[in-house]
Structures are given as C-alpha cells and as structure tokens.
Amino acid sequence: PDNLIKLYSKSVTSDEMIEIKDEDGNVYTKLTRFKGVNGRRQFMSDYNGCLSTHDIRLGTIKCFVAYKQIFSLDLDGAGRIYSFGGLQTMKSYLRENLTIDGEKVTESDVRANHISIMYLLAGITLEDDFDCYNIYLPEHEYKDIRSLCKKGVMCMINCATKMAAVFALQKIVREDHESKDSQFSMFPPEDTNFYKEIITKLVKKHSKLKFFTKGEVLWRKL
Numbered sequence: 001p002d003n004l005i006k007l008y009s010k011s012v013t014s015d016e017m018i019e020i021k022d023e024d025g026n027v028y029t030k031l032t033r034f035k036g037v038n039g040r041r042q043f044m045s046d047y048n049g050c051l052s053t054h055d056i057r058l059g060t061i062k063c064f065v066a067y068k069q070i071f072s073l074d075l076d077g078a079g080r081i082y083s084f085g086g087l088q089t090m091k092s093y094l095r096e097n098l099t100i101d102g103e104k105v106t107e108s109d110v111r112a113n114h115i116s117i118m119y120l121l122a123g124i125t126l127e128d129d130f131d132c133y134n135i136y137l138p139e140h141e142y143k144d145i146r147s148l149c150k151k152g153v154m155c156m157i158n159c160a161t162k163m164a165a166v167f168a169l170q171k172i173v174r175e176d177h178e179s180k181d182s183q184f185s186m187f188p189p190e191d192t193n194f195y196k197e198i199i200t201k202l203v204k205k206h207s208k209l210k211f212f213t214k215g216e217v218l219w220r221k222l
Contacts, residue, residue: 012066012084017044019070036075044069044081059097063087077220115153115206118222124208135201144186148173152198156211157218162199165212170195 018040020028031037048066056063065087069079082088098105110116112132119126126132133149134142152169159165174189176182188194203211211218 012048014041014045017041017048017066017068019068020074021070021072023073034075040069040075040079055099055101057099058090058094063098072217072220112150112153114157114222115209118157118209118218121221122209132206135198135205137198140186144184148184148187148198149202152195152202153206156199156202156206157222160212160217162203162212163196166192166196166199169198 015031018031018037020031020034020037022028028034044067051065051067056065064085066084067081067088068084069081071077071079092107095105095107115132116126131146133153134146135149137145148169151172152165155165155168155172159168170189170192173184173187173195176184177189
C-alpha cells in the first residue's frame with residue numbers, strides 16, 4: 001500500500017545511504033572524518049529521489065526501491081550499491097514481471113562481468129571461447145562445477161589470501177547444504193582440501209591476473 005511505502009521511504013535518511021566498513025567488516029558510526037562523504041550522500045540521495053518519482057511495480061504490487069553505497073576502509077576504493085530491500089536479489093523469473101511507469105523492464109547480462117573487467121583493467125583481451133568459470137573435474141558435471149567456480153572466483157576477488165578464499169568457498173557450500181533448495185548438494189561440505197583444489201586450479205587458470213598480492217583485496221580495485 002502507498003501509505004506503507006511512504007512509511008518505509010521516510011525511515012531511510014541520507015545518512016544511511018552511505019556506509020564505510022573497516023577491515024573486519026564493521027560499519028563506522030561517524031563518517032564526518034571521511035573527506036567527500038557529504039558529496040557521496042548527496043549523490044545517493046539524488047539517485048533515490050529520482051527513483052521515488054517513478055512507479056515501480058512487481059506485477060500489480062508497488063515496490064519500495066532505495067539504495068545505499070557501501071565502501072571499504074575509505075571513500076577512495078570501490079563503492080558498491082545495494083538495495084535496502086530485496087529487489088536487488090529477486091529471482092530472475094520474478095524480475096520479468098517488473099515494470100517502471102507501466103513499461104516492462106529488460107535485462108542485460110554481461111558474461112563473467114567481474115573477472116572480465118579485471119582482465120580489461122590489465123589490458124588483456126580474452127578469447128571468445130574462454131570460459132572464466134570452468135575447470136576440469138571429471139567426477140562432476142560441467143554445469144555443477146561451473147556454478148561452484150563462479151562462487152570461487154568471487155571469493156578470490158573478495159579475499160586477501162588464498163586460504164581465506166578456500167574457507168569462504170567452503171562456507172558457501174556448507175550453508176547451501178542447510179537450505180531447502182540446495183544448489184551444491186553434490187559437493188562435500190567439510191572437505192577443505194577439495195575447495196583448496198578448486199581455488200588452486202582457478203588461480204592457475206587466471207594466472208595472467210595477480211591474486212593475493214601482498215594481501216591486496218582486488219574487489220576494492222575493481
């Protein structure tokens with residue numbers, strides 16, 4: 001209902017539209033010491049203000065759409081934009097029913113976009129048939145191992161060390177086993193060596209890129 005939408009939209013202030021996290025992932029409570037924070041807040045406030053002037057619906061249901069930008073350590077690195085609600089993580093079959101001002105939306109998917117951008121930044125052109133998310137594991141089907149490798153690559157981008165990426169990937173599978181619609185039920189949740197093999201093979205596959213260099217977390221650069 002419109003009155004409920006307005007209630008939620010009023011609860012999101014411009015101060016909440018910017019988050020900066022420390023090395024442990026904790027959110028800084030006072031951002032005044034970060035130069036440029038007011039400009040970032042204004043940008044997100046203007047962006048959300050623009051969205052609020054449009055009628056965004058899932059079928060006939062009006063959606064609450066507002067975003068925040070999250071930084072790591074400072075405002076110089078990457079600032080990822082996340083929705084306050086569940087719109088951003090909506091299932092693909094639901095997104096097909098989204099409309100903006102009565103017009104159906106379309107969706108553009110960039111193949112292996114994160115790691116492809118990393119190759120682009122490194123000045124490397126990939127072959128058209130190069131699959132960023134596949135390694136050879138004869139005991140598993142292509143589609144299954146590719147899905148796991150996609151998670152593995154993201155762990156490599158987001159973690160400072162190889163073993164951190166290994167444990168992060170293992171945690172994803174372990175938590176997936178606990179869900180009702182498990183995607184990775186074919187993989188062993190407690191076999192750390194298995195995930196070490198996955199990450200090792202992915203690092204070798206992408207040897208032209210520099211992962212885990214002096215503890216650098218590549219997603220900030222990305």
